[in-house]
Amino acid sequence: MKRKIFIPFLAISMLFGSCFEDLDDNIQQASNIDIQNFIYRGLNYYYLYKADTPELANDAFSSQDELDGFLKKYDSPESLFDYLKSPQDRFSNLYSDFRVIEDALSGISLSNGMAFGLVYYPDKSDNIFGYVRYVLPNTDAATQGLKRGDIFTTIDGQQMTRANYSDLLAANSYTIGFATYDGVNFTPTGETALLNKIQYTENPVYKVKTFDINGEKIGYLMYNAFIKDYDEALNDAFAQLKAEGATNLVLDLRYNGGGAVETATDLASMITGQFNGKVFYKQYWNEDRQAENARDGLFDASISSGAPINSLNLSNVYVLTTKRTASASELIINGLNPYINTIQVGDTTTGKFQASFLLYDAPAPVFSRQEANPTHYYAMLPLVFKTANVAGNTDFVDGLFPQINLKEDYFNLGQLGDENEPLLAAALFEIAGKPMPLHTNFKVLKEVSDSNVDSPINEKMIGN
Template sequence: MKKRIFISLLIISVLFVSCFEDADDNLQPASTIDIQNFIYRGLNYFYLYKADTPELANDAFANQDELNNFLNNYQTPETLFDYLLSSQDRFSNLYSDYTLIENALSGITLSNGMEFGLVYYPDNSGNVFGYVRYVLPNTDAQSQGLVRGDIFTTIDGQQLNENNYNDLLAPNSYTIGLATYDGTDFTLTGETALLNKTQYNENPVYKAETLTVNGNKIGYLMYNGFIKDYDTELNNAFAQFKADGVSSLVLDLRYNGGGSVETATDLASMITGQFNGQVFYKEFWNADRQPEYAENGVFDNTISNGSSISSLNLSQVYIITTRRSASASELVLNGLKPYIDAVQVGDTTTGKFQASFLLYDAPAPQFSRSEANPNHTYAMLPLVFKTANAAGNTDFTEGLFPQIPLQENYFNLGQLGDENEPLLAAALFEIAGRPMPSNKGVQYLKEFSDSNADSPIYGKMIGN
């Protein structure tokens, strides 16, 4: 019960934050040591891997003076935070401006509408090209006519490479240079697109359609983020699937980097429905917090606003994944496996099974926004618990491996939701015997980043 009260305070505090608000200019800035004390307190209390860092032990320092002497060894909050993290932690983050992550948790970002991946050239030159994954509606990218599969190699006339891509893509306005690839060389077409980022609310339910394939009614859902503010839209998609009489489902999480644990639980309950009240996931906290905070997450029958879940009662689901499928996406896949045939199509996932909470500089155990130190805007998302499914599967650091392995071909992506799109076609072949397009001669290259890499919540699993 105490844990749920704590979580509710965090959620309530986020809901009352206005978008992109500024800190009070009249307040006195907090000192570095004040911010560092907050970081230490938060990690000492909640950090999942606390035992890996001797300085986080409860008896590491005899008094506050000793602790301050230790903290003073680090010139910035960031260097202290990095030092205190465990070597097995790839995902905890510290933020100097918590309004950015609060907005991201509500689905509010700065976006030009072009969702893209970045891939190395095949010649090992260090040059990079971008490919358009999809275009968000009512954005600059849509008005410029960009479509999935477009390739770009320059920004503002400069060739993208492994050293400059961050700087070139960071501005709120830039011009991309479109190109073609003939299997050997990239050639600029002379076409360009000027893109401007604006504040954007992204509905993560990108595409929900019912396909009829060889007499089978098959639901297709492309879902791009576990954002609680859009739980109703997600539930409505399943209500439509149910009304359409679908007997199979393809859940496309290929670009879904995670989000809310509660929404992930609800999604699993929408797919099923016959396991209400049974264990969906188990929690494992640090030794200090485990007795008080650990609770099992269970399949449920209502979404966050209390509305009844529209469930399909399926015994099988096909889930499309790539290396960019992380955290809450992996929770859905891993959590379903003990109960139904969850068939993974595509590539291996990221390998993140831990969850985080947003901690502010406020008294323990709440660390709440309402009590946050008004003199700075630092907050952190440390890993606080890890999940296991009902069968105990956890610690999949290398990711979850597909039963039907197939990587995306950046030069022949196909259209999302189209029966000929390669990853969807692979699932439809298994479900309904629909012929698959040939993948002979496909050149697979290394993708290393994307348009969401700098998002404060990408790859995060946020506790209820």
């Protein structure tokens, strides 16, 4: 069986969402035990780490009544799900409203346009400052003139701390207070910006350009999520790079937390093109599903729409990474590494090599949206298989390590796509010998969180 995940979820959610809403007043809502039976069935069937939880064994319960007795020990679907998860599982999730993740899979979320990171103060207090990573077009952040590198320390006049930052930033509308940092102290500037979240569809193809440095044509692509709805935009970006004569590529995945495996396979084929039909990645499922479900992911020649892939046929690629680089982004690095010279520039990645797909409360083996139980909105995104490259490399729980180790300096970020931006400059030096700007007084600080943390697809790899 081959599951095609990452279908056009927006249209389907609109169609079936209306059906669910129409039925809400006419049928009884699902009980906890109904939802918990769904959770158990789905994990018993597909969960990658099924063997780690004795209660998920096929012979763990002799009857439905015995299983129900076990399930009733847990007071909520969430507590049951947490119990059944393996200790080695950092990434499986249960959602009480699958409409939220369906929107996220199509690139739709509530956003004020400010992509940010949150970092502890250098004085080792519980105080936190935020820094702007980039700004999305046609949002409040863009209208207010925010730019990469802006520092903010307060939300609605309150200093951000470990105890309050999550609640402060969860509001749909808030005012950030800007500050400067002199190497010792943060000083409020007195300037503020009111930011309102709206439903926003983000194009993950953020920046595309080609440099001409010392006779080398070097393409640059900043790509922020593997969203299948934007496969054509990604393919168009490679058409542009190809037309501009790029013979090298810097692929900026520093904030890319993952997405669709199929899109990652297409991206790898856009970078190369000379390995069509060869193994890009291998799949490893649980013992019950391996023989039936495992399929090799192959380099291919067309995107999901059927359009031919615009391939650069490169033998070198430079990938910019941070600790926020995860899942499908790591698949690109790991999958390409046996075939071409894949140079990682930046920081160690997250360490996510497992894939998931969305399970609804519906009959096995498909657990499909079309057959979903209409009395609740619960769905799961459990880990179902792990990936390995053609050489067998997998289980990189500590992340993928860069050949050129360089962390971002929150107080000297540079501008994305600019030749002097530190991570890009390091890659350009390796490719074409372009002198790198000097950076002094660099502080290595602890990052707490970021604007992606609440996204239901952050650090997810959606498989097929």
